[in-house]
Structure formats: C-alpha cells, structure tokens
Amino acid sequence: MREPLIETVGLTKYFQTPKGQLHAVEDVNLCIYRGETLGVVGESGCGKTTLGRTIMRLVDASSGQILLNGNNITKLKGKEKNRIYNDMQMVFQDPYSSLNPRMTVGNIIEDPIRTMGHKVNKKEMADKVLEVMEIVGLPARYYNTYPHELDGGRRQRVGIARTLVLNPQFIVCDEPVSALDVSIQAQILNLLMDLQETKQLSYMFITHNLSVVRHISSHIMVMYMGQVVEYGEKEKIFANPCHPYTKALLAAVPQPDLNMINRKRELLHGEVTSPINPVKGCRFAARCPFATKRCNETDIPLVGIEDGHVCACMLFQS
Structure with missing residues (x-):
C-alpha cells in the first residue's frame, strides 16, 4: 500500500x-x-x-x-x-517580487544551500548551481546577471532552479x-x-x-x-x-x-x-x-x- x-x-x-x-x-x-x-x-x-x-x-x-x-x-x-x-519548496506567483533584486542569479540559486547550512566549498557550490541552471534551461551566461535583466519566463526559471537546488x-x-x-x-x-x-x-x-x-x-x-x-x-x-x-x-x-x-x-x-x-x-x-x-x-x-x-x-x- x-x-x-x-x-x-x-x-x-x-x-x-x-x-x-x-x-x-x-x-x-x-x-x-x-x-x-x-x-x-x-x-x-x-x-x-x-x-x-x-x-x-x-x-x-x-x-x-x-x-x-x-x-x-x-x-x-x-x-x-x-x-x-x-x-518541501515553493514556486511563487510573481517571479520578480520573489527574487532578491540585489542578488545575482547564481547567488539566488545557491542561497537555499547556504541557508540550510550544507557544507560545500566554492567550486562545488558553483557546479551545483550551473547543473540546476542547465536542468531548467538557463544558459550559464546568466550566472552573474540580476533579475531585472531577465524576462518573466527566465525569472520564473530562476525561481524553479532555486527550489530544485536542495533536491x-x-x-x-x-x-x-x-x-x-x-x-x-x-x-x-x-x-x-x-x-x-x-x-x-x-x-x-x-x-x-x-x-x-x-x-x-x-x-x-x-x-x-x-x-x-x-x-x-x-x-x-x-x-x-x-x-x-x-x-x-x-x-x-x-x-x-x-x-x-x-x-x-x-x-x-x-x-x-x-x-x-x-x-x-x-x-x-x-x-x-x-x-x-x-x-x-x-x-x-x-x-x-x-x-x-x-x-x-x-x-x-x-
């Protein structure tokens, strides 16, 4: 059962x-x-x-x-x-207001890992973020961009990547x-x-x-x-x-x-x-x-x- x-x-x-x-x-x-x-x-x-x-x-x-x-x-x-x-994670309705405008895409996606206290070094962190970005269809060139530089669809992909990074x-x-x-x-x-x-x-x-x-x-x-x-x-x-x-x-x-x-x-x-x-x-x-x-x-x-x-x-x- x-x-x-x-x-x-x-x-x-x-x-x-x-x-x-x-x-x-x-x-x-x-x-x-x-x-x-x-x-x-x-x-x-x-x-x-x-x-x-x-x-x-x-x-x-x-x-x-x-x-x-x-x-x-x-x-x-x-x-x-x-x-x-x-x-458990959540994808929010407004992809812009749910992202910190002062953080880059890479920082936003890795933030849950830091918040949860997982012990990973800088290279492992970057590799994990790039892996998740690839999964959700975000090219690596967006790693250092800010939310205001993205359209709505890509912002929502960032939000989805942020939820997936903790599996x-x-x-x-x-x-x-x-x-x-x-x-x-x-x-x-x-x-x-x-x-x-x-x-x-x-x-x-x-x-x-x-x-x-x-x-x-x-x-x-x-x-x-x-x-x-x-x-x-x-x-x-x-x-x-x-x-x-x-x-x-x-x-x-x-x-x-x-x-x-x-x-x-x-x-x-x-x-x-x-x-x-x-x-x-x-x-x-x-x-x-x-x-x-x-x-x-x-x-x-x-x-x-x-x-x-x-x-x-x-x-x-x-």
Whole structure:
C-alpha cells in the first residue's frame, strides 16, 4: 500500500480581523502521493494560496495536522522546522517580487544551500548551481546577471532552479504561470512536467485556470470560500462535475471549437457571502441555482459520488 508524501487532516487556518474571524481554510483533508500533482482551483480569495502557505509552514495552522512522509510537522519549531525545507519548496506567483533584486542569479540559486547550512566549498557550490541552471534551461551566461535583466519566463526559471537546488520531494506551485505570456506559460508547464517525470516530484499546483489544471494535474480539488466542495481524479472531475460551482468553473473555460459556440453556460448570480464569521450552511447557496432551505440549515459534508470522487452538495445528500 502506497503511503502519501503529503497529507493534511482537518487543516484549518483562521485570521483575526477587526470585524471577526476570517475562515481562510477550513477542515481540509488531502493526500498527495509521490510523482502526482494535485491541482487546487477556485476563484481569487477562495483560500488556495493560504492552503499552500499553511502546508509549507509559512503561516501556522489554527488547527489540524500536516504530515510529511507520515511525520507530523504542524508544530515543529526552530531547526526542526527548517529541516523540512530540504524536502518541501515553493514556486511563487510573481517571479520578480520573489527574487532578491540585489542578488545575482547564481547567488539566488545557491542561497537555499547556504541557508540550510550544507557544507560545500566554492567550486562545488558553483557546479551545483550551473547543473540546476542547465536542468531548467538557463544558459550559464546568466550566472552573474540580476533579475531585472531577465524576462518573466527566465525569472520564473530562476525561481524553479532555486527550489530544485536542495533536491526536494514536494513543491507547492502557487500560480507559477499566471503572470507570464501564453507562449511562455507552455514552456514553464512543460518544464515542470519534465522535472516531475525525471525526479519523481510531487506538486500542489494552485491556479484559477482549469485548462492548465487539466494539462498538468492527476487529481483536482475545488475550493470555495475556504472549503473543499469537490475532489477527485482529473478525468472524473472533467467528465462528471457534480457541484454547481465546479460546473460553473468548467463552463467558463474557453473552447476552441466553433461547434460549441452555442453551448449552454452556467452563469452565477447573487452575492458572494462573507468569509468572516460565516453562518452554518453551504457558502455557495447564495449563488447556487439549486439552493433550497436545507442548504442554509447545516454544514454539508463531502460524500462519495464514485470511487475517489467526493462532493459537498445537498443534491447528493441522502
């Protein structure tokens, strides 16, 4: 039986605001196995990035557990916490703001090695950096350049090289292509997929672009207002979307097919509910065309639709 590389159990993150408690991530349970990609999708503000940062321990969870190779890393502090970054790294959304403008490409890529205290001499360090640069498609001539001298695609390659230099097992990709031109997006996606195949990496790929998710993911998790509303294998989610929110997201994906120009679209109406001190019930109910009184009476758990496919909707509750 395979053991998950990354697992969360009831992972929750709240933020205190002047108006009350903001429920950014609530009771998320997920498993990511070696060599697999979990695509996390949803509108801006649904909690995708907070989930990724909480798993990475960049922010502390309010409750729940984060397991790395079966070990609970939720409460680790100091040096014990720092050691997990040998196995976990993150690629950020904006390739420019995530790079230190005062450091050269070579210094940026070698920085994790120095930060983690690995004992390597100057030549070994340079060789390792050049090796990683070659892997991500950065010519050696960029070793002494600065981020402002590079275009967006090359900056993101620097960010990816920085994550790879410690040979991690798991990488959180927080919308790594959303700030890039379409042609460059394809190059970066193909690079990530090639790296996954050669190094057996596991990804959490955070995005709002379902076309990208379909290309790179093995499993998909749909989030709305901090909660998971649907989860399953990629093929099952696209072939049989169950939650009304998932259907609306899929309907918004452009189709390059003139025969589908008159296809029916799922339009959402109504106001987005506040994530601050939310009341019981489905948080999507105010925008859902199938909402009934029952949807506002109690929180709706995830239930199985088919093997490996779950959905949190009153339409599927017994």
